[in-house]
Amino acid sequence: MHDDADDVGVTRAGAAFAARRTELGISQRELAKMKIIGAPRLINFEKGRAWPREKTRAKLEEVVKWPPGTLAKLRDGREAPRSGANGQGRTDETAALLSGAVTVAASQVLSSADNLPAEDDPAFPARARKVLADLRTLEVITARAVRSSQGSAEVLKLLREIRHRYDALMERAASAPEATLGQRLYVARNAATFSVAEAAGAAYVAPEVVTAAEAEQQVSAADQQQLEKLIADLTG
Secondary structure (H helix, E strand, C coil): CCCHHHHHHHHHHHHHHHHHHHHCCCCHHHHHHCCCCCHHHHHHHHCCCCCCCHHHHHHHHHHCCCCCCHHHHHHCCCCCCCCCHHHHHHHHHHHHHHHHHHHHHHHHHHHHHHCCCCCCCCCHHHHHHHHHHHHHHHHHHHHHHHHHCCCCHHHHHHHHHHHHHHHHHHHHHHHCCCCCHHHHHHHHHHHCCCCHHHHHHHHCCCHHHHHHHHCCCCCCHHHHHHHHHHHHHHHC
16 A cells, blocks of 8 residues: 555656657557556556556656656656755646646647548548547546646646547547447437436446446446447437
8 A cells, every 4th residue: 555645656657657658659458468567557557556566667667768767756756856845846847747748648649539531431440449548548647637737727728628529539439330339328428418327327237337338348248238228218
């Protein structure tokens, strides 16, 4: 277990690494194939729930082209400045680093969204799923950056833009011939102004099932049937 200060540091380092990984176009699956870190452990790290071992951190830093020790410095709030009371300089430096990383990563992902082909293009489904996955990651990271930047207007605007673009792309994807269950569910739920909990209750499934389906994670055949029925009810 980490103490509260450590938990904040791990969250900061994990979010910054996720932003850098997205910026470089490195997927969680690629890191697993390289046998650097498995997807579940990587997810836990990027969400601030776990801290990798030293050898793993060194490999992660190498793959994203960071100097050795960068993750530890991020966890500690980077190196303390020579002047500045109560560590405010260190906090500002960390917030600026995270906000900058998110901004760069968001720029690349939003550019990918702009360059998607038409919905009837055979390449659209796979490319749209990739961009949507990146937008989901960015939404989580940017929401954390809002807190670390003390509500920076620039970061708040970016978070709003990411969410707006995610909704718009989900609507495009849901209208495509090969729309997934998650895409159709997300659009139908939002059109009906249902929360995740309300949709879960209406479909007689756990809220986690709705969240998983909308994130393109596998759900059971029984849950899938219930969600399909909900979509039909909401759109009928």
